Amino acid sequence: MLKMQKSTRKTVSTYALVIVAFVVVQGLAMSGNISATLRGQLVPICAYVVMAISLNLTVGVLGELSLGHASFMSVGAFSGVVACISLQNMIAFGPVRLVVGMVIGALCAGIAGFLIGVPVLRLNGDYLAIVTLAFGEIIKNLITCLCVGVDSRGLRFSFLTSADALKLEEGGRVIINGPMGIAGIPKLSTFTTGFVLVLVTLFIVMNLVKSRSGRAIMAIRDNRIAAESVGIPITKYKLMAFVTSAALAGAAGTLYAMNFSTIVATKFNFNTSILILVYVVLGGLGNIRGSVIAATVITILPEMLRGFNDYRMLVYAIVLIIVMLTTNNARFKTILSRLIPSKKATGEGRQP
Amino acid sequence: MSFLSHLISGISLGSIYAIIALGYTMVYGIAKMLNFAHGDVIMVGAYACFFIASRYELPVVLGVLVAMLVCTLLGVIIERLAYKPLRSASSLAVLITAIGMSYFLQNAAQLMWTSNPKVFRSVVGDKSLKLFGGQLSISAIAIVTVATCIVIMLGLTWFTGRTKMGKAMRACSEDKGAAQLMGINVNATISMTFAIGSALAAIAGVLLCSMYPTLMPTTGSMPGIKAFTAAVFGGIGSIPGAMLGGILLGIIEIFGKAYVSTQLSDAIVFVVLIVILLVKPAGLLGKQVQEKV
Numbered sequence: 001m002l003k004m005q006k007s008t009r010k011t012v013s014t015y016a017l018v019i020v021a022f023v024v025v026q027g028l029a030m031s032g033n034i035s036a037t038l039r040g041q042l043v044p045i046c047a048y049v050v051m052a053i054s055l056n057l058t059v060g061v062l063g064e065l066s067l068g069h070a071s072f073m074s075v076g077a078f079s080g081v082v083a084c085i086s087l088q089n090m091i092a093f094g095p096v097r098l099v100v101g102m103v104i105g106a107l108c109a110g111i112a113g114f115l116i117g118v119p120v121l122r123l124n125g126d127y128l129a130i131v132t133l134a135f136g137e138i139i140k141n142l143i144t145c146l147c148v149g150v151d152s153r154g155l156r157f158s159f160l161t162s163a164d165a166l167k168l169e170e171g172g173r174v175i176i177n178g179p180m181g182i183a184g185i186p187k188l189s190t191f192t193t194g195f196v197l198v199l200v201t202l203f204i205v206m207n208l209v210k211s212r213s214g215r216a217i218m219a220i221r222d223n224r225i226a227a228e229s230v231g232i233p234i235t236k237y238k239l240m241a242f243v244t245s246a247a248l249a250g251a252a253g254t255l256y257a258m259n260f261s262t263i264v265a266t267k268f269n270f271n272t273s274i275l276i277l278v279y280v281v282l283g284g285l286g287n288i289r290g291s292v293i294a295a296t297v298i299t300i301l302p303e304m305l306r307g308f309n310d311y312r313m314l315v316y317a318i319v320l321i322i323v324m325l326t327t328n329n330a331r332f333k334t335i336l337s338r339l340i341p342s343k344k345a346t347g348e349g350r351q352p
Numbered sequence: 353m354s355f356l357s358h359l360i361s362g363i364s365l366g367s368i369y370a371i372i373a374l375g376y377t378m379v380y381g382i383a384k385m386l387n388f389a390h391g392d393v394i395m396v397g398a399y400a401c402f403f404i405a406s407r408y409e410l411p412v413v414l415g416v417l418v419a420m421l422v423c424t425l426l427g428v429i430i431e432r433l434a435y436k437p438l439r440s441a442s443s444l445a446v447l448i449t450a451i452g453m454s455y456f457l458q459n460a461a462q463l464m465w466t467s468n469p470k471v472f473r474s475v476v477g478d479k480s481l482k483l484f485g486g487q488l489s490i491s492a493i494a495i496v497t498v499a500t501c502i503v504i505m506l507g508l509t510w511f512t513g514r515t516k517m518g519k520a521m522r523a524c525s526e527d528k529g530a531a532q533l534m535g536i537n538v539n540a541t542i543s544m545t546f547a548i549g550s551a552l553a554a555i556a557g558v559l560l561c562s563m564y565p566t567l568m569p570t571t572g573s574m575p576g577i578k579a580f581t582a583a584v585f586g587g588i589g590s591i592p593g594a595m596l597g598g599i600l601l602g603i604i605e606i607f608g609k610a611y612v613s614t615q616l617s618d619a620i621v622f623v624v625l626i627v628i629l630l631v632k633p634a635g636l637l638g639k640q641v642q643e644k645v
Contacts (some may be wrong), residue, residue, distance in 0.1 A: 065444065105551075119630050126386065127629055130584045133577070134622035142621035270577060274451055281448045310463060317456035321434055324449040328441035 009204055014289040018202065021296075022195045028193070036301060045299045046194025047073075047256035050201045052279040052291035054248035057205055059277065060286035061214070062241040063221030064121070065129040068136025069249055069276050072109040074268035076250025077257035078143055080105030081182050082175050084258065086150040088186075097220060100190040102197065109250020110243050112139070117242040121235060136273055142190040143265035148176040181264030182257070184265075197255055198292075202249050205288060208244060217241050231329040282323060357488055357524075358610045359603065364494035366602020367501035368563070371556040372579030373586070373594035374508065375549030381525040381589035382545045385443060388450040389430060390553060391576015392457035395569060397423040397554030398561040404474050410476045419554040422616060427550025428543050435576070436539070454573070460571035469568045493562045498554060507594050508548075512591065517596035521545060525589065578605075585625050586636025596636055 025042065028034050055069045084101035091097045120131050147158045151172025170176065176182055208214050216237045218229040228234055257263045279298055283290030301319070305312035328334050372394060379387045397419040405415035434453050438446045480491040512518035520541045523531040532538050560575060561567050578601060587598025601621060608620035628636065 049581050059444075065447075119626070123633055125628060126380075127584065127633060127635075129386075130581060131629055132625055134581065134625050137577075138619045141616055145613075145615050169572065231559035278448055278451065281444055285444070313457065314463060315457040317452050317459055321449055321456065324438050324445055324452060325434070327436045328445040330440050331437075 007210070008066065010289070011210075014206070014292065015199070017289065018195070018198055018292060022191075026088040029150040038300070041299060041303065042191040042193045043077050043189045044256060045296055046191070046198050047252045047259075048276065048279065048295045049198050049292050050252035050255070051249055051276045052180040052283065052295040053198075053201050053205050053288055054252070056277050056280045056283070056286065056288060056291045057208070057241055059280050060284075060291075061209055061221065062217050062238060062245075064238070064242075065126070066132040066245075067129050067270070067277070068134075068139075069245075069271050070268040070270075070272035071136035071139040072113060072246040072249035073256065073272070074139060074143060074265060075112045076102075076105035076109040076253030077263055077268070078146075078176060078182070078253075078265070079108035080150055080250070080254025081185055081257045081263065082150075082155070083146035084186065084188060084254075085173070085175050086155060087180075090334075094186070094188045095190075095193060098193055098254075101258065102254045105254035106247040106251040109253065110247035112250075113243045113246025114239065117239050118305060119313060120132075121238045121242060125130075131186075134275075136268075136270060140265050140269060142223035143176075144179050146176055147174065147178050149174045178266070181267075183262045185258060185261050185300060187259065187261065189255050194255055197251060201251075202288065202292075204221065204244065204248065208241075209288075213237060213240060230294075278320065282320075354610075357490075358441035358606050360494055362491055362603035362606035363599055364497045364602070365606060367580075368499045368556050368560050368596025368598075369575065369579045369582045370501055370595045371504060371552050371559070372575060373583040374504070374596045375552050375556075376580050376583040377586075377591065377594040378521075378545050378549050379590055380583070382521060383542055385435065385446045386450065386580070387435075387546075387549075388447065388576070389453035389457060390549065391572035391574075391579070392454050392461075393423050393426055393430075393549030393550050393553040393572070394557035394560065394576065395461060395567075395572035396426055396457060397550075397557035398472065398567050399461065399470075400554070401475070401558045402470055402561070405475065406470075406473045416475065416558055417560055418456050418557070420551045423550040423554035423557075425549045426494050427546040427553070431543055431546040436542075455536040458573070465569065467569055469566045472565040472567045474565065475558055476562065483621065485544065493559070497559045497563070500559065501595075504555070504587065505591075508591055511548075517541070517544060536549060579623070580596055581625055584635055585628060590635070590637045590639070593635055593637035598640070600636075 022274070029039060029042075051073060055066065058064055058066045080101040083104040084097050087097055087100060091100060116132075116135050120128060120135070123131060136321065143174045145159055149156045149168045150170055156168060156172075206322055211216075216227070216232045217240070219230075219232060220234055224234065243342070248318075266348075276295075279295040280291055282298065283294030285294070302312050302316055305315050325338075372390070375390050375393075377388065379385065379390070395592040400419040400422040401412075401415040404410050404418050405412050430453055434449050435446060438449060457644055474493055476492045476496050480489045481495065482489050510518075512522055520531065520536045521544070523534065524538055524541045528538055531541075554577075556579075559571065561571070579598065582601040583594045584597070585601060586593030586595065588594075604624050605617050605621050608617035612620060631639075
């Protein structure tokens, strides 16, 4: 613990933070010291933490602004839930079924990420941002028009029609019912599975960032032309980061959906993408631990602001603006660094 | 005939997108930021006009003027309070602040005016022009919208091309440092841009709600996103581009609704956008800037 490298220390402290938080919250929940609303928030918090970490890979590490991250969550949620429901008879044990669902959700979201990434990653900056926004809207629209059912012959799909067009056999079941989404989802997600997913995500992202590929990705972020000129294949590494990010978001989507009894495609809209981006920016770009903390705090924040009643969303907006102003204003920053000189000296705060 | 009437409603919807897109594109051109709160300024403008014209039954012209005044003030205040302190910060920080501003406006509107939809009375009534023996009817609001759009377009072209302030704006969007050296007050120019963009947003809000008469605190957000798309479509930072992008987007949306599927019309709009951006990465009329090594 004493003679570790700074980066190693940071990694260990991030894992420790998550594990300690889990143990404390689990302990409080066991002894009944957590309010019912907060208990309902535990799985969504885990899902949002995973979303924030994965988006940080695209925005912070790769340096490309994505405004459609919720669409990968949506793909993961719908494919994962379809997998879980249709495998009901084959795999009886709930947690295993959830893991299979998450893997399928991650795969589908990863494939979607690949298909979107190939054309999109040729663009740069704001244009890339608007195209990810557009893809998010397209995926939301497509899922709204999709019907999926399952019967003895397997999965049945129909598009732009009602669920009757599926022509299900006797005993079949409609899973996705167009704009109505999925109803009657078995509640398989637990806080423990959410916690495990957070750990797996941390492991994947932190190792990727520290690997040779991670360094290549960061080189592209810092200077694309310089990176290209030393022989880094830009598209390959951009795609690697983008697809990993999408797949993790897919797994988070499955986790999220399996916590509720119904889920609709419009839940994963532009606002959700923006919300996740807010976690990433407030936590610090490229700072994984920051994302974890920001996602947790901001998800609980409206709950903590309950005392303000009707004003809580307004207060939330004001807090968001004030935090952005105080952390990014040059004049305020110098005042802050004079007050807390140690913060600058040890290089804490945000990772470059 | 139905083709013609779809075309006309597409052009008039597109004109509204174009007016909103002008606000986005001017602010982007000069401040290099995506002003996400722009869509909500539209909503505030529509509410202002609603209260003057529908609630207190004062003349419509007064309603439009008050809406423009309110939005201009709002735009300048937002810029001063939220964006000006972040002039030197990263663009992502400004983006998040703009999103915070958008949440703030939406929630403030919800508290003040509740989320119940209000029925907005059209500013020109429901008269319509009948052509070809009544086969083709063009609503008055469509004509007014297209006319307003053309007037605004001509006015802005004259303003940016001929007036001193307009030239200052173009100079600032090209190079802020050099503009300052030439004695241009950069801060005042940016405030002016926000003022013009927000006044246009007020007009767009009134026209939008005259066409689709439900008014809610979230009314502005989807047209805002679409207009932003239109601005990118035409080449962000370019005024004629915003116009062209807005009108094309409106036509595509209405045709998609009429001939393909109402549920998929948004998806069609965005697919066209992606295809255009892949072929012309800087938008239809955008300048392709070569990267210096």
